[in-house]
Amino acid sequence: MVLIGIWACVVTLASTFGASYWKSHHSAPAEPAAHVEKLEVKKVKPITVPIISDGMLKGYISAEFAYVVEASNTSHGSGGGAVDADSYVMDEAFRRLYADNSLDFRRIEKYDLNSLTRELTKSINQRLGAELVRETLVKSFAFVPKDDIPH
Structure with a gap:
């Protein structure tokens, strides 16, 4: 009876040790690593941008932008000719702000910057012919009245 008890204990210990050893040394099939995007600002x-209303210069919009791209796409172009997206961002921002009739310089705090940045991103990517710019960011945006500028 004692031998059967010892035998049961040895079998239990051996199976527990074997299972834990097998589990620690037998790993599950590795899942493919998710592609981690490295973004760059x-x-x-x-x-x-000059603001003209009723045929008169009222002041200037001073704005600073940034844009987010995938680090591997810091320049875009075919045939080795790289195209710098900075120029496109600046040009699109200037054109949008200069031609925007909804921009009320008297209440600049009410301007829809979210809409502006979405539209900038969309039109920059259309002009570049690729989804290069992920997002356009506003670093600063202010109206400076003409009278506040020293002559």
Whole structure:
């Protein structure tokens, strides 16, 4: 009876040790690693856009933008000719702000910056012919009245 008890204990210990050893040394099939995107924020030079209302210069919009691109797409182009997206961001931002009739310089705090950045991203990517720019960011945005500028 004692031998059967010892035998049961040895079998239990051996099976527990065997199972834990097998589990620690037998790993499950590795899942493919998810593609981790490395994003990069690129700063753009500040722009100054004149605001003209009723045929008169009222002041300037001073704005600074940045854009987010995938690090592997820091330049875009075919045939080795790289195209710098900075120029496109600055040009699109200037054009949008200059031609935007909904921009009320008297209440600049009410301007829809979310809409502006979405539209900038969309039109920049259309002009580049690829989904290069992930997002356009506003670093600063202010209206400076003409009277506040020293002559």
